[in-house]
Amino acid sequence: xxxxxxxxxxxxxxxxxxxxxxxxxxxxxxxxxxxxxxxxxxxxxxxxxxxxxxxxxxxxxxxxxxxxxxxxxxxxxxxxxxxxxxxxxxxxxxxxxxxxxxxxxxxxxxxxxxxxxxxxxxxxxxxxxxxxxxxxxxxxxxxxxxxxxxxxxxxxxxxxxxxxxxxxxxxxxxxxxxxxxxxxxxxxxxxxxxxxxxxxxxxxxxxxxxxxxxxxxxxxxxxxxxxxxxxxxxxxxxxxxxxxxxxxxxxxxxxxxxxxxxxxxxxxxxxxxxxxxxxxxxxxxxxxxxxxxxxxxxxxxxxxx
Numbered sequence: 363x364x365x366x367x368x369x370x371x372x373x374x375x376x377x378x379x380x381x382x383x384x385x386x387x388x389x390x391x392x393x394x395x396x397x398x399x400x401x402x403x404x405x406x407x408x409x410x411x412x413x414x415x416x417x418x419x420x421x422x423x424x425x426x427x428x429x430x431x432x433x434x435x436x437x438x439x440x441x442x443x444x445x446x447x448x449x450x451x452x453x454x455x456x457x458x459x460x461x462x463x464x465x466x467x468x469x470x471x472x473x474x475x476x477x478x479x480x481x482x483x484x485x486x487x488x489x490x491x492x493x494x495x496x497x498x499x500x501x502x503x504x505x506x507x508x509x510x511x512x513x514x515x516x517x518x519x520x521x522x523x524x525x526x527x528x529x530x531x532x533x534x535x536x537x538x539x540x541x542x543x544x545x546x547x548x549x550x551x552x553x554x555x556x557x558x559x560x561x562x563x564x565x566x567x568x569x570x571x572x573x574x575x576x577x578x579x580x581x582x583x584x585x586x587x588x589x590x591x592x593x594x595x596x597x598x599x600x601x602x603x604x605x606x607x608x609x610x611x612x613x614x615x616x617x618x619x620x621x622x623x624x625x626x627x628x629x630x631x632x633x634x635x636x637x638x639x640x641x642x643x644x645x646x647x648x649x650x651x652x653x654x655x656x657x658x659x660x661x662x663x664x665x666x667x
Contacts, residue, residue: 370415372422375567375575376528378504380426382419384410387541387573388621390442390472390479390667395532395569396423396431397525399502404431406453407523407532408571409446411472411667413482416446433499435508436489437534437571438517439464441472442667447487456497457489458510460519465489475652476665504528511536511556514548514643516571520556524563531565539573539580542620543587546628546651549642550592557585573621587617591626595633605630609658624659627651 371383378398384391395407404427410416423431434453436444439461447455457465465488473481499506507524516535523532535544536556545553560568561581568580594615598608609630614623628651635646656662 370410370418370422372426373575375569376525376530379525379528379530381532381569381575382422383574384415385574386621387538387570389663389665390476392442392535392572393569393575394419394443395523396426397501397504397506398427399504401502402428403502404429405433405435405499405501405504405506405523406431406450407435407569408437408443408534409434409450411442411445412480413446413449413484414480415667416449416484419446420449433501435499435506435521435523436461436465437521437523437532437536438519439468440517440535441468441470443534443571444487445470445472445481445484448485451487454491455487455489456491456493456499456508458519458521459492459494461521462489462492464517464519476662476667479665479667481667509559511552511559513552515552515556516543516545517547518643520548522560524565526563529564529566530569531560531563531567532569533560533571535571536560537568537570537580537584539568539570539576539583540620541570541572542614542617542622542625542629543584544622544625544629545588546625546632546646546648547643548632550588550595550629550633550636552642553588554585554592557581557588587620590615590617591629591633592637595630595637598630599634599637605634606654606658622663624655624663627655627658
């Protein structure tokens with residue numbers, strides 16, 4: 363049983379605004395955030411994958427606010443960002459309307475991908491408040507804007523959390539820092555559009571879904587990956603190569619230093635689908651692509667959640 367060895371590190375990225383970073387940011391080692399208002403009430407951004415990590419996050423949060431958060435925002439439906447929701451029972455869970463339906467449909471399926479991980483006693487706590495395009499929260503004097511960046515980027519229900527006064531942006535998995543981006547459930551074109559929209563906000567601090575906190579350069583790094591991916595897919599389609607053949611022939615190219623490079627295979631499937639006319643977010647056989655990615659990797663990708 364893998365119980366995980368990396369710990370959560372907390373950093374104050376602006377006055378009363380915290381990023382909780384789980385190194386090294388690989389599979390299911392996601393980041394979370396906290397906004398503490400003038401009176402101490404907080405807005406939590408995402409939770410964690412396992413019971414142990416979510417309990418650790420709760421302890422870290424309660425060291426920084428006198429009362430548990432009253433609001434919990436999920437940036438998207440994936441379990442590493444949502445499985446700990448139920449350990450914050452005082453909070454109203456808020457998310458995009460499709461995040462709720464996608465969470466309900468996915469259930470605890472993520473746990474079956476890595477059966478050796480010690481997931482603990484986890485249960486679904488679905489969003490209780492949903493929105494379609496945008497929603498503004500007021501956390502005791504702090505303006506917190508929730509923006510849906512769709513129609514499809516990392517998933518089809520991605521939300522960023524933007525603090526316009528502090529110019530801090532919590533991106534969820536629309537941005538991964540030092541980690542290979544992942545768009546198999548969304549789109550390449552939508553990811554590039556989302557990155558451009560985030561750039562127009564002019565953030566000073568970018569808290570990615572995985573990997574270290576940075577600035578707007580994190581947006582540029584991910585955009586470079588998606589542009590390369592798009593051009594690679596065009597080459598592969600023109601030459602009649604399958605995504606797996608192309609991945610084996612080229613490898614991660616200039617992005618070999620990013621974690622989880624095996625994501626190239628499902629990402630190429632998404633890029634091929636778009637190149638061949640699929641609409642952004644059109645459903646692919648994700649379990650089959652996960653198996654193909656595992657074959658390309660030579661084994662199950664490492665998850666230390």
